Amino acid sequence: xxxxxxxxxxxxxxxxxxxxxxxxxxxxxxxxxxxxxxxxxxxxxxxxxxxxxxxxxxxxxxxxxxxxxxxxxxxxxxxxxxxxxxxxxxxxxxxxxxxxxxxxxxxxxxxxxxxxxxxxxxxxxxxxxxxxxxxxxxxxxxx
Amino acid sequence: xxxxxxxxxxxxxxxxxxxxxxxxxxxxxxxxxxxxxxxxxxxxxxxxxxxxxxxxxxxxxxxxxxxxxxxxxxxxxxxxxxxxxxxxxxxxxxxxxxxxxxxxxxxxxxxxxxxxxxxxxxxxxxxxxxxxxxxxxxxxxxxxxxxxxxxxxxxxxxxxxxxxxxxxxxxxxxxxxxxxxx
Numbered sequence: 239x240x241x242x243x244x245x246x247x248x249x250x251x252x253x254x255x256x257x258x259x260x261x262x263x264x265x266x267x268x269x270x271x272x273x274x275x276x277x278x279x280x281x282x283x284x285x286x287x288x289x290x291x292x293x294x295x296x297x298x299x300x301x302x303x304x305x306x307x308x309x310x311x312x313x314x315x316x317x318x319x320x321x322x323x324x325x326x327x328x329x330x331x332x333x334x335x336x337x338x339x340x341x342x343x344x345x346x347x348x349x350x351x352x353x354x355x356x357x358x359x360x361x362x363x364x365x366x367x368x369x370x371x372x373x374x375x376x377x378x379x380x381x
Numbered sequence: 382x383x384x385x386x387x388x389x390x391x392x393x394x395x396x397x398x399x400x401x402x403x404x405x406x407x408x409x410x411x412x413x414x415x416x417x418x419x420x421x422x423x424x425x426x427x428x429x430x431x432x433x434x435x436x437x438x439x440x441x442x443x444x445x446x447x448x449x450x451x452x453x454x455x456x457x458x459x460x461x462x463x464x465x466x467x468x469x470x471x472x473x474x475x476x477x478x479x480x481x482x483x484x485x486x487x488x489x490x491x492x493x494x495x496x497x498x499x500x501x502x503x504x505x506x507x508x509x510x511x512x513x514x515x516x517x518x519x520x521x522x523x524x525x526x527x528x529x530x531x532x533x534x535x536x537x538x539x540x541x542x543x544x545x546x547x548x549x550x551x552x553x554x555x556x557x558x559x560x561x562x563x
Contacts, residue, residue: 262428263437266404289400290447291462293530298401299465300446304439308429323430325475326438331468 241323245316249273257312261323264308267301271312278316280309280344289339297337302362303329306344306374310358313346314378324356324378335371340364342371355379387536388412388455395451395460395534405440407447410483417452419444421482434478438512441482441502442470445514448484449498453518456488456496460534462526463496463518470514480504482511494520 241260248254254271258264267288270281282288282297282305290298307329314324342364349357360374361367389412396402396409396419405427411418421427421444429437446468453463476482485507486500495517502512523531 260431261437262426262431263439266426267439287400287404290402291464292398292400293462293527298399298443298446299450299468300439300443301401303442303446303468303470304437307439307442308437322432326472328469328471329438329442331442331465331470333465333467336464 241315242319242321249316261308263304264312267305267308269305269308278313278346280305280312280346282342282344284340286339291336294336295339297339297342299331299333299337302333302337302342302372303331303374305342306331306360306362306372307376309344310346310360310374310376311378313358314348314356317348318351318356320380322381324380327355327377327379329374329376332373333371334373335369337362337371338364343367349375353380382411382413382416384411385413385455388414388417390536391454391460391534392417392451394536395454396447398530398533399447401443402447405443407444409451412455415452415456416485416487417448417455418483418485419448419451421484423479423481428478433475435475436478436482438470438472441472441476441484441512442468442514444482444484445470445486445500445502445512446516448486449500449514449516450518452486452488452498452500453491453496454534456491459523460526460531461521461523462530463520466495466517466519468514468516470512472512473510476502476511477504483507492520496520 244257288301347359362372363370392412406422427436427440490497500514501510
């Protein structure tokens with residue numbers, strides 16, 4: 239599968255669904271992606287099977303982490319001209335608020351890119367960008 | 382390590398109540414005083430790299446978050462829901478496709494407000510980890526967890542009070558308390 243071609247096509251049409259459909263885990267949690275101008279926003283629509291806390295109910299912390307991780311790797315794939323998805327080295331997650339059973343959004347920011355490794359900061363929010371539910375820093379290795 | 386049937390029942394009921402764990406097929410394989418091992422079966426739905434069939438790190442994060450969050454049941458006298466404060470995951474190498482991944486978690490420090498945990502994810506041997514994780518959990522107190530949910534997790538025997546837990550856990554707990562008083 240030529241990911242570069244898929245990325246180019248997605249950038250051209252603004253439809254990222256075909257690219258996302260190639261990653262089964264992204265499909266399992268229900269990840270979506272939208273472009274606004276030159277910016278990319280990742281979305282995780284509310285989904286019953288993503289719940290981890292049945293009392294609130296709230297999204298499983300692992301799903302929030304997985305969503306942030308996959309968003310960061312897709313972000314690198316889309317903007318750094320890579321032939322494959324980068325490999326995750328580590329991720330450090332701070333949970334700030336319960337991720338309630340509603341749509342969640344993720345924004346990524348490339349902090350530093352070297353020749354072999356990239357550092358990405360990821361912010362996840364629901365109600366408002368100014369009230370993030372989780373923050374993450376992740377390192378990725380290019381293969 | 383010997384399995385503790387009481388703790389195993391509590392962890393099974395708790396993990397069974399988490400929709401995402403049912404979705405991924407995460408289930409306990411061993412529960413003892415302060416130790417818990419969970420299993421994540423391999424499946425097509427958690428693949429992160431379709432060319433190699435390697436599972437996505439996010440599924441391992443979910444496995445480790447669940448193991449670290451559930452091992453508090455094996456460390457506390459009474460069940461309380463403990464929200465995750467932070468989680469740091471290091472991925473050592475890709476998990477081999479087709480095989481399950483196990484996560485072994487321990488609470489290495491329990492304080493009045495915070496629980497500190499460690500967890501490793503592995504396939505064939507825990508000496509060759511796929512990933513490693515340290516996490517902290519906030520204690521909100523048993524009272525803040527709805528009684529019906531507490532009773533569901535603790536099992537029919539418990540009326541929400543203490544004293545129905547395994548001897549092994551009570552012994553470990555009182556040992557910790559004694560140390561704290563010295």
